[in-house]
Amino acid sequence: MVKKTIFSKLFFTYLILIIAVMAVIAVLLSYAFNNYVFGEKQQEMRAAAAETVLLLGKYEQAEITYSELNDSLDILGSMTGSRIYAIRLNPEVLANKNLVLDKKLLDAYLFEDLKSILQGKEVSRKKQYSDRFAADVAFLGVPYGQGNMIEGAILFFAPLDEIYAYIQKINMIIWCSALAAVILSGIMIYLAALKITRPLKIMEEGAIQLAAGEQINDLAVHSGDELEKMAKAFNNMKNQISTAENMRRDFMASVSHDLRTPLTSINGFVQGMLDGLVKPQDYPKYLNIIKTETNRLMGLTGEILESAKIQSGEITLTRKYFLVGNTLEEILESTGMRENPKNIELMMDCPDGLEIYADQHRFKQILINILDNALKYTGKNGKIKLTVTPEDGGIKLSVQDNGKGIAPQDLPFIFERFYRADKSRQEVEGGTGLGLNITKMLVEQHGGRISASSTYGQGTEIVIFFPG
Ligand SMILES: Nc1ncnc2c1ncn2[C@@H]1O[C@H](COP(=O)(O)OP(=O)(O)OP(=O)(O)O)[C@@H](O)[C@H]1O
Ligand SMILES: [Mg+2]
Structure with missing residues (x-):
């Protein structure tokens, strides 16, 4: 259990906040990056598809030979990291609405996609598991034909292993940066929390010592904020307390002295009279001294009472x-x-x-x-x-x-x-x-x-x- 101190409250609040913010940023970044990478792949394949259509056209016009076509497609394939298939179907097969294709050769999704492509649609899948490649692939299929006539399809399959490795690397970088940011800001928050709470700690210790009756020096807080003002107020209060304490001590000392001196002399004279050490004819002299002393005592006690009365608002x-x-x-x-x-x-x-x-x-x-x-x-x-x-x-x-x-x-x-x-x-x-x-x-x-x-x-x- 964390101790309930202002320090721990400050520290953990900000730490949790930073971790939350960093986690959100990291998740968003890696999501955006994923999207970007897959989008790029699609773009790349689309450009290659257009190129393939051109090459096929040239081959059909006999501008290039079959092996030249193959070489070009190989280059395109390795440049885009994909396998390219160009399928050409004869008109009878195409005319057959229940297109018969060897399902064994095709993944289930592909069979459906091919139907769409042959109806003239472009089909793309950013990520698809393929049994044939025994891996995730990015897929693009475009129809191929002269004019409005669809004669076949061009299919791109790009296995995603490489992309995955790439994405993993980037994710790693994103999360490591987030972790580093959390650790760094954690240290900074720790230091800031220490700095903010140090004056409080000093004041707490001072107050405890003062309460225990110890003499303490003025608190040295120079944070330039409310805490410094508070420490100044504390110092003032402490000095007032110690002034009051000193006065009380002085008062006790002087009052007991002031009370004892006349009482001792009164006691001495009375004892002398009782013991017969003072001759009766000297009595008036000593009684006068005793009177003066009692007057002083009365004056003193009167003053103390008066002061107490005025102070308590009694008069x-x-x-x-x-x-x-x-x-x-x-x-x-x-x-x-x-x-x-x-x-x-x-x-x-x-x-x-x-x-x-x-x-x-x-x-x-x-x-x-x-x-x-x-x-x-x-x-x-x-x-x-x-x-x-x-x-x-x-x-x-x-x-x-x-x-x-x-x-x-x-x-x-x-x-x-x-x-x-x-x-x-x-x-x-x-x-x-x-x-x-x-x-x-x-x-x-x-x-x-x-x-x-x-x-x-x-x-x-x-x-x-x-x-x-
Ligand atoms: N006219 C003055 N000239 C010089 N010092 C003075 C004068 N009036 C007051 N003081 C100083 O101020 C102190 C406080 O005065 P205060 O009248 O409260 O106390 P006190 O005269 O010492 O005692 P008390 O009046 O209670 O018998 C005095 O002890 C004295 O040091
Ligand atoms: Mg006086």
């Missing part, structure tokens, strides 16, 4: 009109961002009375995330500029800082879940890499857009467009 927006400038002031007041420890100057430029139709709580959350980043990634005495401008069908919000900036290779990924550009500084700044991802999802839920541009080492600008 709904409650939109209303509110003043952008006032809301921004509120944020700066409530978070205490203005009086930050790094003495970063926060400037705001927002037209008075500008309104927006959005979910105010989420709007604040978005801006807190962006401003938090700007503060976190900007050094001492830096500057952050918050600009709001009315735009067609909405407003544009820009947060510009002169902080450390984002490297070009990180820029495309900062909105991805858990992505952090500078992994070594994560402990100091304590981010999870969820902030911008949550921000982006919230902006998009509002029907808006968010983008980032940055010059590494010089600063970053985040631009948000809000409709409404």
Whole structure:
């Protein structure tokens, strides 16, 4: 049983097709050739018959002698590869309607043919078995006579052995050529099928390895067709999977680290208190540290939950009109961002009375995330500029800082879940890499857009467009 692969399907379909076509061509060719050869023989004999009639006429007019006639007929016979008989009947025999001929001398068919010939018809048989010659013969019989009077018949018998041998040779050539053509095209079809299916094979193997969790290189398919596009899509998918996988791994590592560090220190302080190693008058100091740590833990778990909720579409927006400038002031007041420890100057430029139709709580959350980043990634005495401008069908919000900036290779990924550009500084700044991802999802839920541009080492600008 042939394995059901695209390769075998392609190969066998085309092979069977070629064999069928070749067989039909060969059969038609050999049939046509057969016909041609037998036709030629008939033509040849007909020409010789005409010549014989002429010779007989000359003999009758005594222009040539009997032996000259015989010699000429011999030559004609050997030229056409046939035996020639000229039969002359006397008028009485001819007059007798029930022509009596010695049947023993004649093959059965010939007896009937002779009757037709003597009635003035030409009779030809392309192929006839003759007992007399114990072989197949081509036969031609023509009447002979002066004017309208039929006096006899001229008979040609050409044994077909030679023709058969000839035809056999030609058939052999035809079928050998067909076979050679089948073999040659078989090889070509085999190679073509291999070439067509090789990319599929490569993709199949790649997919199996990928499914088994192995790291694989990009598939190299350069067929220039749909399969190459498919391989490219496969490579993209593979790279996305491995990026997601890496992020998940980073996340697991950093989350467990982020969770463990505060938990370890909380555990240490509580244990110290229980063991009496911490004096009761120092309790408030340590309880404050514990509070800070629990806050951090709550923030972290809150962010993770929030991200999961937004992603599963669980939150709904409650939109209303509110003043952008006032809301921004509120944020700066409530978070205490203005009086930050790094003495970063926060400037705001927002037209008075500008309104927006959005979910105010989420709007604040978005801006807190962006401003938090700007503060976190900007050094001492830096500057952050918050600009709001009315735009067609909405407003544009820009947060510009002169902080450390984002490297070009990180820029495309900062909105991805858990992505952090500078992994070594994560402990100091304590981010999870969820902030911008949550921000982006919230902006998009509002029907808006968010983008980032940055010059590494010089600063970053985040631009948000809000409709409404
Ligand atoms: N203003 C900025 N300047 C420089 N780098 C930035 C800025 N904003 C974001 N980034 C980079 O983008 C990354 C992703 O930002 P995001 O807010 O998603 O995560 P995070 O700030 O690290 O953690 P989280 O906000 O979840 O506490 C950051 O880790 C940082 O490397
Ligand atoms: Mg952040």
